[in-house]
Amino acid sequence: MKKTYLGVDLGGTYVKCGLVDARGRILRRDRFPVDSRRGPEATIADIVAHLEGIIEGLPLDEKPSGLALGAAGLIEVHRGILIKAPNLPGWNNVPLRDLFSARLDMPVRLENDANLHALGEWHSGAAKDWRHFILITLGTGVGGGLVLNSRLWNGTHMSVAEIGHMTVDPHGPVCACGNNGCLETYASATAMCRMARERYGHSGKTPDVFDSNRHDASDLFKLADQGDETAKQVFHQAGWALGLALANVFNLLGLEGAVIGGGASAAFEFMHPALIAEFSKRVMTVDPRSVHIRKTALDNDAPLAASAVLFK
Numbered sequence: 001m002k003k004t005y006l007g008v009d010l011g012g013t014y015v016k017c018g019l020v021d022a023r024g025r026i027l028r029r030d031r032f033p034v035d036s037r038r039g040p041e042a043t044i045a046d047i048v049a050h051l052e053g054i055i056e057g058l059p060l061d062e063k064p065s066g067l068a069l070g071a072a073g074l075i076e077v078h079r080g081i082l083i084k085a086p087n088l089p090g091w092n093n094v095p096l097r098d099l100f101s102a103r104l105d106m107p108v109r110l111e112n113d114a115n116l117h118a119l120g121e122w123h124s125g126a127a128k129d130w131r132h133f134i135l136i137t138l139g140t141g142v143g144g145g146l147v148l149n150s151r152l153w154n155g156t157h158m159s160v161a162e163i164g165h166m167t168v169d170p171h172g173p174v175c176a177c178g179n180n181g182c183l184e185t186y187a188s189a190t191a192m193c194r195m196a197r198e199r200y201g202h203s204g205k206t207p208d209v210f211d212s213n214r215h216d217a218s219d220l221f222k223l224a225d226q227g228d229e230t231a232k233q234v235f236h237q238a239g240w241a242l243g244l245a246l247a248n249v250f251n252l253l254g255l256e257g258a259v260i261g262g263g264a265s266a267a268f269e270f271m272h273p274a275l276i277a278e279f280s281k282r283v284m285t286v287d288p289r290s291v292h293i294r295k296t297a298l299d300n301d302a303p304l305a306a307s308a309v310l311f312k
């Protein structure tokens with residue numbers, strides 16, 4: 001008998017789902033677009049249809065024993081409710097856990113997507129040998145997942161580790177949350193594009209080099225890879241902000257390491273020198289040379305691999 005689990009990563013425009021084994025290996029996978037404006041009921045019906053496609057033909061003794069569902073946003077983990085999500089406008093107070101559970105007839109766990117990413121990296125990725133670490137995702141926003149004593153830290157009510165809204169500069173740019181100078185305003189893919197626009201404007205280059213209407217953070221990464229100094233400066237600034245925020249976190253919690261994931265972590269090597277420099281300058285409670293700050297090992301597969309941990 002082979003134990004299997006289902007994982008779903010619910011984004012604003014795409015859903016990734018998969019069937020994983022007890023070792024977190026992905027046996028089957030699917031990815032499809034969703035139009036979240038159709039609302040939770042219709043979207044859930046779509047996802048369930050795809051999940052049924054994934055498990056179709058499986059021998060009875062390999063049927064999945066649970067579904068781990070990840071979504072970006074504020075989540076009340078204990079009750080399985082999505083309170084609100086920046087990528088899913090209008091999805092407020094949706095009891096996602098129970099809605100999926102009723103349709104699939106299996107246990108469902110709802111978690112913040114970055115929390116699942118952290119669990120996946122811990123189970124079979126970059127954080128495999130750690131007991132205390134933080135995972136940071138650099139995407140449209142900046143998310144976080146915290147593992148302490150080999151357990152996901154969920155606080156008292158909501159999903160926590162919102163490191164994206166840690167202040168790194170009280171006089172910095174305005175964040176989507178309404179405050180100034182959150183980490184997210186320097187280290188998200190969105191922020192990197194904004195900083196590129198500002199810097200290319202100052203350097204007098206034409207918008208053809210970097211046009212934020214046509215280009216995104218991956219184009220910026222290609223420019224840096226080709227040696228473009230302005231693109232490198234953007235990643236330097238993002239690395240500085242990450243190093244500052246991580247020093248605060250490590251001074252508070254004395255972690256063993258950090259994993260950087262999300263789409264913009266492709267530029268990890270360009271952020272790393274400034275990140276380490278700022279981190280080493282500010283960290284006091286641990287020897288910076290003993291700390292590992294690693295790039296994600298599983299990328300997009302990490303939230304799916306997490307289902308093997310949640311239902312163990």
Ligand SMILES: [Zn+2]
Nearest residue numbers: 165175177182
């Ligand atoms: Zn913020």
